[in-house]
Amino acid sequence: MQIIISNSSKEPIYEQITSQIKSSILAGNLQEGTALPSIRQLAKDLKISVITTKRSYEELEKAGFIYSIVGKGSFVAEQNLEVIKEKKLKVIEDQLNAVIINSxxxxxxxxxxxxxLNILYEE
Incomplete structure (x- = not known):
């Protein structure tokens, strides 16, 4: 699992980690039951605070993307991809409605x- 942290991003580091893991799960790169690196190991690999990685994992667990077992670690949870895609589609529709109003x-x-849209989509 590769996570890239950008220090120049306005997005907090824990959100960068969270969004990249979510994307990997949704894209099918991380399968159900796959073990994630421990919180300490991920912090060490990324050269960041353990508190930051802990917060990322907590956010992912709250959203239902992962589950944790004390003493064993964190794992990718079973996903209902259709429900997730439907929720994402609703968000996209809302954002596009705002774009149309502004336009x-x-x-x-x-x-x-x-x-x-075509120019931005190709980038």
């Missing part, structure tokens, strides 16, 4: 908005 306010045409 209309400044008089951006649908064609210009589509061109912008």
């Amino acid at each position: 209309r306010e400044i008089g951006l045409s649908l064609e210009d908005l589509q061109d912008l």
